[in-house]
Amino acid sequence: MLDREYDPKDIEQKWYKLWLEKKYFHADGNDDAKPPYSIVIPPPNVTGVLHMGHALNNTLQDIMIRYKRMDGFNALWMPGTDHAGIATQNVVEKDLAAKGLSRHDLGREAFIEEVWRWKEKHGDLIINQLKRLGASCDWDRIRFTMDEGLSNAVRRVFVTLYNEGLIYRSDYIVNWCPRCHSALSDLEVEHEEEEGFLWHIRYPLAEGNGEVVVATTRPETMLGDTCVAVNPKDERYAGLIGKQVVLPIINRSVPIVADPFVDMEFGTGAVKVTPAHDLNDYEMSLRHNLEIIVIMDESGVMNENAGPYKGMDRFECRKRLEQDLQEQGYLIDKTPYKVPVGKCYRCKTTIEPYLSKQWFVRAKPLAEEAIKAVKEGKTRIIPKQWEKTYYEWMYNIRDWCVSRQIWWGHRIPAWYCENCGEIIVSEENPTACPKCKSDNLRQETDVLDTWFSSGLWPFSTMGWPDETKELQKFYPTNVLITGFDILFFWVARMMMMGIKFMHAVPFHDVYLHALVRDEQGQKMSKSKGNIVDPIVEMDKYGADAFRFALSAFAAMGRDVRISDKRIQGYRFFINKIWNAGKFVMSNIEGFDPRSVSVDAGSLSLADAWILTELNKAIRATRSALEEYRFNDAADILYQFTWHTFCDWYIELSKPLLNTEAAPYTKWTLCHVFRSILELLHPMIPFVTEEVWQNLPGSPEESIVITRYPREDSELDFPEKALKMGYIIDIISGVRSIRGETNIPPSTQLDIVLRMKSKEIEAAVSEYGFFVRDLARVKSIGLIPEGAPRPKHCALAVTGEAEVYVPLEGVIDIDKEKDRLDKQIAKLEKELEGKRKKLSNKDFLQKANPEVVEEQVKIKDELELKLGKLLKAHELLEG
């Protein structure tokens, strides 16, 4: 028997523990009887804490995997965490800093050990939070991107790509974070517009009196200028090309060159060129064989090439330089200007374009295959609108900078021979240079971008490069569920790597869900203080309510707006289920569902109706889940559970439970309610298990492994369901009159019905008690069609009946007149539109005949209803 109120806390823990003990979540690699179904988790950062995005993402995955598991699949949900190079290193460095230490104090090896210790200590926090959410991952298989197996995969991939010329090492301008002291890929830079300035600076000619004025948003880079460029077509500067100008302050002479890249319209049409600190300038320097001068160190501090500014931070330098230029008369103009600025996605520090030697993946050839796979439908991107974004990025893909100057991560398997300069890239640590046999080898200190290893996730987690039974069975995975924000970061790279190394796409479907925002649609951030903490929500309302809220809002627009209040709303839904459970249980005590065999003949109208409705709900839910329409699935089940089952069927069952048909009603109550729990289980696993366990005659030891409901044609009774529908309409009609004319619920009514057909009249005669009970009616009179209408009555017109409620002595007749007036006005407006449409010759000629027919039918119905209402109004007059 269930407690008075539903209390999630103990119940959630109890069941999750049992599910683990029973190993329900474990997918058996040797089970060949069931078809496989697999999902790999987007691995959260090992240092992470569960946020709303994780909660949404993992709830959706759990819904799919639980659904498929129940539906007879060998379902594998592969879990794990990501080592998150920069993020994790930052966290541990911060921790050290609190003790007054830097990573350099420890040295590389000791620092890495420290990170591992940190991981051991805090790494399972987010895993436990996922368990709290109810995630049914196969925890026996949990992986970490730095595990030995996965690290081997990384090495294999790196070496293979290098040997095929798809990885190369080169000097290039990269996005440098002066705070993280590392290069970043293009994707790891966030672009923002900042309020800045456009400075106009005078560069005097080396010989003679002329000058060239350049415009720049970053005056400090002037110190590294190696030329000034103008457009060859620009007549203003035609005579100056080839001459020298002198850089103010540092008095270095640089040439004026002509390059078509220069936009004549912008600024003065003359560009200062700083090859070491700007990508365009770098490329221009290659075209003109220019000198390259690096003016900052890796912390963004000016170096010896900056002359008097050496040792200053880049922004301090800008200020001082501006002052000096001003004083010495070189600064001509300074106007406010919106400047695009790149920021480090980890620490928001302004990125410095910086010339350095880095490792790159040649992305184009890999991208081509990844594009093809989607074009050919081998992988579907859902919703489809994202396909275009995917193509757009893939077509314009640039080489991927994969080296990072940090310590935590997969160290690049490359060695440099100190003797002959040979580069050795190998899976095994080399002992001697293959070229000069020297053993004086130095290993590359850079590590790989975290996304490099994440890109291998769908197959590295399954044991690749070994040929495992898991790979054979579960690769490609069925679906990847993730946020659209990492479409390029992760999805695109898994596609490239999966196709390259497995010769098959990593997943058949990619479902991209929205980002979670706050009530006002704002991105959640600590600084805004608008963070909704999943753990807090689960503490307050339970994991089920929280999960249901997430699935209900999953596909609404592009954002998921979550608020405490909405979660509370679904908490009420959980409680509703609980209470329905209490009702069902108390009424079927001692009843064995297996003692009854149901058939069309034995079932009452209400039983037949709800069973038919159940079939509809099953069909709709399944198709919603198959198409990842999580919100639809949630809506359908919310509606069916609350309004169809609780509001109508439970109420209808009450009178039935006192009749001799009671066993059938008990059976139906039990069957439908059990089905509801099973249908809902993937979304709200805990409460459904608790209630389900209390129902008699459950086929399995847990709802987790019971069969997901399927449509049952044996339990489909459309004719009876239709009749039940008519009776429901009559009840609604009476209630409506009662409500609108303010007849108190305590007043028992006498009503008179006039039915369209004998058949329905018979049904109403047999099941009049439904109307009496649910509409609080004392007596039901039946009059034949064509018989005179009773006087002083309120009228409700349904499809199959006219419902008369005598009002004399019951309420104010005028109120009923008002009510009818309103309905008449509404109908007349509608009718007018229809008549107009149907008198339009063009419509009759050109519209689809079925449409015309339907419109005529609607018009007839409206007219009939209107006629009855007008008549009723007349009768009220007396």
Next chain:
RNA sequence: AGGCACGUAGCUCAGUGGGAGAGCACCACCUUGACACGGUGGGGGUCCGGGGUUCAAAUCCCCGCGUGCCUACCA
């Protein structure tokens, strides 16, 4: 600069060619033996503006206006 979305009831959003919908909020009534975390009934909308296609447009097309987001080597 280009791209992708979005603009429907007070709020959050469904609906995507033929009778304007849901949840929450609101109003009225109701302590009926599953549930007041409840029940019953109800009010509320120039479907952003303008033009076009069509017999018919919230729905398709174009142009505005507004709002998000993504991409980009605009000094």
